[in-house]
Amino acid sequence: MLSSxxxxxxxALALLPAVLIFVVFAIIPIIWSMYYGFFDWKGLGAAKFIGxxxxxxxxxDPIFWRALKNNLILVVSAIVGxxxxxxxxxxxxxxxxxxxxxxxxxxxxxxVLSTVVVGLIWGYIYNPQIGLLNQVLETIGLESWTRAWLxxxxxxxxxxxxxxxxxxxxxxxxxxxxxxxxxxxxVNDAAKIDGxxxxxxxxxxxxxxxxxxxxxxIVLCISGSLKAFDHVIVMTGGGxxxxxxxxxxxxxxxxxxxxxxxxxxxxxxxxxxxxxxxxGLNYIITKRRS
Amino acid sequence: xxxxxxxxVTLITLLSLLVAACxxxxxxxxxxxxxxxxxxxxxxxxxxxxxxxxxDDLRAQAVRGLIDEYKKNNPxxxxxxxxxxxxxxxQRLSTVAAGNEMPDVFFVxxxxxxxxxxxxxxxxxxxxxxxxxxxxxxxxxxGAFDRFTFEPNQIYSAPIGLSATSFxxxxxxxxxxxxxxxxxxxxxxxxxxxxxxxxxxxxxALGNKxxxxxxxxxxGSLADRVTGTEWFLKAAKGEASFQDQxxxxxxxKFKELVDNKAFQDGANSIDNTQAExxxxxxxxxxxxxxxxxxxxxxxxxxxxxxxxxEVTTIPAIEGGAGQGGTISGGPGAGFALSKNTTGxxxxxxxxxxxxxxxxxGQKKIAxxxxxxxxxxxxxxxxxxPLYLKAFNVVKEATIxxxxxxYLSAEAAESINNGLQEIMMGxxxxxxxxxxxxxxxxxxQ
Numbered sequence: 001m002l003s004s005x006x007x008x009x010x011x012a013l014a015l016l017p018a019v020l021i022f023v024v025f026a027i028i029p030i031i032w033s034m035y036y037g038f039f040d041w042k043g044l045g046a047a048k049f050i051g052x053x054x055x056x057x058x059x060x061d062p063i064f065w066r067a068l069k070n071n072l073i074l075v076v077s078a079i080v081g082x083x084x085x086x087x088x089x090x091x092x093x094x095x096x097x098x099x100x101x102x103x104x105x106x107x108x109x110x111x112v113l114s115t116v117v118v119g120l121i122w123g124y125i126y127n128p129q130i131g132l133l134n135q136v137l138e139t140i141g142l143e144s145w146t147r148a149w150l151x152x153x154x155x156x157x158x159x160x161x162x163x164x165x166x167x168x169x170x171x172x173x174x175x176x177x178x179x180x181x182x183x184x185x186x187v188n189d190a191a192k193i194d195g196x197x198x199x200x201x202x203x204x205x206x207x208x209x210x211x212x213x214x215x216x217x218i219v220l221c222i223s224g225s226l227k228a229f230d231h232v233i234v235m236t237g238g239g240x241x242x243x244x245x246x247x248x249x250x251x252x253x254x255x256x257x258x259x260x261x262x263x264x265x266x267x268x269x270x271x272x273x274x275x276x277x278x279x280g281l282n283y284i285i286t287k288r289r290s
Numbered sequence: 291x292x293x294x295x296x297x298x299v300t301l302i303t304l305l306s307l308l309v310a311a312c313x314x315x316x317x318x319x320x321x322x323x324x325x326x327x328x329x330x331x332x333x334x335x336x337x338x339x340x341x342x343x344x345x346d347d348l349r350a351q352a353v354r355g356l357i358d359e360y361k362k363n364n365p366x367x368x369x370x371x372x373x374x375x376x377x378x379x380x381q382r383l384s385t386v387a388a389g390n391e392m393p394d395v396f397f398v399x400x401x402x403x404x405x406x407x408x409x410x411x412x413x414x415x416x417x418x419x420x421x422x423x424x425x426x427x428x429x430x431x432x433g434a435f436d437r438f439t440f441e442p443n444q445i446y447s448a449p450i451g452l453s454a455t456s457f458x459x460x461x462x463x464x465x466x467x468x469x470x471x472x473x474x475x476x477x478x479x480x481x482x483x484x485x486x487x488x489x490x491x492x493x494x495a496l497g498n499k500x501x502x503x504x505x506x507x508x509x510g511s512l513a514d515r516v517t518g519t520e521w522f523l524k525a526a527k528g529e530a531s532f533q534d535q536x537x538x539x540x541x542x543k544f545k546e547l548v549d550n551k552a553f554q555d556g557a558n559s560i561d562n563t564q565a566e567x568x569x570x571x572x573x574x575x576x577x578x579x580x581x582x583x584x585x586x587x588x589x590x591x592x593x594x595x596x597x598x599x600e601v602t603t604i605p606a607i608e609g610g611a612g613q614g615g616t617i618s619g620g621p622g623a624g625f626a627l628s629k630n631t632t633g634x635x636x637x638x639x640x641x642x643x644x645x646x647x648x649x650x651g652q653k654k655i656a657x658x659x660x661x662x663x664x665x666x667x668x669x670x671x672x673x674x675p676l677y678l679k680a681f682n683v684v685k686e687a688t689i690x691x692x693x694x695x696y697l698s699a700e701a702a703e704s705i706n707n708g709l710q711e712i713m714m715g716x717x718x719x720x721x722x723x724x725x726x727x728x729x730x731x732x733x734q
Contacts, residue, residue, distance in 0.1 A: 150559035
């Protein structure tokens with residue numbers, strides 16, 4: 001009894017610094033930001049309490065809905081892009097050969113690059129006059145396909161989502177490889193004896209064994225896509241005419257370009273709510289499936 | 291029981307450490323510069339200065355040089371100079387403004403930004419300098435202090451530049467090659483655009499990814515020619531509406547440029563510097579841009595590239611209420627003094643401002659091929675030929691207001707996005723309405 005109490009208090013004590021830092025630098029700012037969301041505040045001068053007015057304005061602003069839609073495009077592209085590609089690569093690159101390790105590092109590399117660098121590189125690739133993409137299309141005779149990729153509001157959101165997916169596959173690849181390596185060899189042997197090979201093995205043995213990790217990956221995709229910001233701010237800045245605005249850039253522009261701190265705080269609170277909602281939804285759906 | 295006590299004690303110690311750590315940093319932040327003056331000049335003074343001359347262009351080098359010189363001449367001042375890249379500067383400054391932790395001396399834009407800082411009580415006047423150096427104040431051009439005078443007889447900054455935002459740069463060789471007349475009227479402009487398009491040359495290079503570019507360089511001058519200056523000043527004050535037909539017509543002129551394919555494809559996704567490169571490589575015949583392009587070209591282009599470049603004003607518009615031959619612009623930014631700086635630190639800070647904005651400073655800045663609002667004789671051999679051409683254009687021209695210096699931040703954002711919208715096929719009426727709504731909302 002005494003020793004378990006001692007262990008427990010030791011655990012509490014050891015966790016304390018981390019918890020304190022987390023509370024001071026994550027929880028308290030979130031609460032503050034929720035609080036500011038109820039004010040009409042320019043960041044300078046006096047703040048005026050206006051209740052839920054900021055939220056009302058937000059829901060009536062078509063740009064907010066466009067930003068939300070763009071974010072959902074990113075979420076979907078992350079879930080149907082990043083997760084399956086990472087899983088496929090993980091299955092292919094599972095063995096620890098020299099060649100596989102090189103490919104793994106190559107896939108992981110954009111993750112190590114600064115997002116600003118990734119944004120600039122892709123900005124040049126998409127450049128309508130000197131961009132690599134248009135030049136390649138011209139060389140192979142698809143001149144009619146060339147366009148100003150980041151300019152045309154019909155396609156620029158998809159153009160933007162490609163580099164974001166490209167840069168973010170790395171960590172999922174590592175997660176999946178670790179999960180696959182964790183499947184004990186008995187399970188694999190048993191599957192082999194029972195005649196489960198190929199896609200049968202994948203869907204009835206491998207995937208169920210790593211399903212928890214897939215769920216984690218999807219949660220990470222959702223939260224990562226909802227706070228996506230840096231690639232977009234570098235490539236388009238949310239433009240032209242706010243056609244690639246995301247919730248985070250919408251929040252940033254309102255707060256720091258237009259000086260509506262109160263409104264910006266309300267938007268960031270909304271991001272948290274939407275994020276929680278989507279993750280909850282994902283939890284329910286994947287729970288039922290397993 | 292004893293265990294719990296230890297736990298509580300540890301907890302309290304940890305908490306107090308944390309609080310102490312947070313409190314401590316706050317103290318050093320404000321305490322250093324707030325020390326009251328005692329005794330003579332030799333007292334150690336701590337100063338911080340923030341500016342956005344982080345780049346490699348000549349002007350940035352000149353200003354950094356002036357700051358370094360001040361450092362050398364004032365060994366008793368411990369100067370912490372922060373060069374923050376232009377794109378993030380406004381945000382950084384408004385972030386510290388929100389926390390009332392302004393640096394002692396900082397670079398502030400004329401117009402709405404400095405007005406907002408003044409309204410928030412973050413600035414103190416630099417008038418003591420004008421009392422100490424009356425000649426200096428007298429040498430500024432007319433209107434130089436207009437946007438820095440928030441109350442009678444007090445000035446809050448001295449401009450170290452004239453921001454002329456709308457020159458028409460053109461490539462003489464291309465105009466000669468295709469036998470095009472340099473446009474002085476709107477009809478000639480449209481003819482020039484057509485001829486260059488027929489010959490697969492981009493008529494006007496534009497990099498409008500950061501959406502202020504089209505507004506600041508093109509719309510200001512273009513709209514002034516259609517609406518006249520008076521109407522705009524009224525509209526900015528709320529006495530006229532941006533939905534007035536005359537402003538919709540002005541936006542219509544911009545749309546005419548877009549519809550005639552005056553700008554290269556994808557102008558909304560490349561930045562201003564890339565557009566400058568495109569223009570200087572002879573791929574575009576014209577570029578409408580501010581005085582900063584002079585500086586950028588002087589720093590990056592070769593002599594042969596610059597030789598065919600000429601400078602003029604954008605063409606007059608027949609039937610408009612405004613005159614031709616004007617340039618949108620205004621007093622540029624200057625250095626301002628934080629309210630929290632007092633005593634010896636204040637004296638040192640004022641001298642620092644004078645070291646940069648005084649006669650010697652203005653001369654160094656002019657010699658970096660930048661426009662200034664300070665009258666002086668310039669050695670022709672000390673500046674680039676392109677700069678001299680522009681300098682002569684400015685001497686002849688009337689300066690008209692730049693839109694975003696008079697609009698609220700929200701309204702400026704609205705028209706910036708609106709111009710991008712027009713470039714993507716939007717209607718002038720809708721853009722005018724959004725601008726009017728934004729301006730009305732933020733001035734009510």
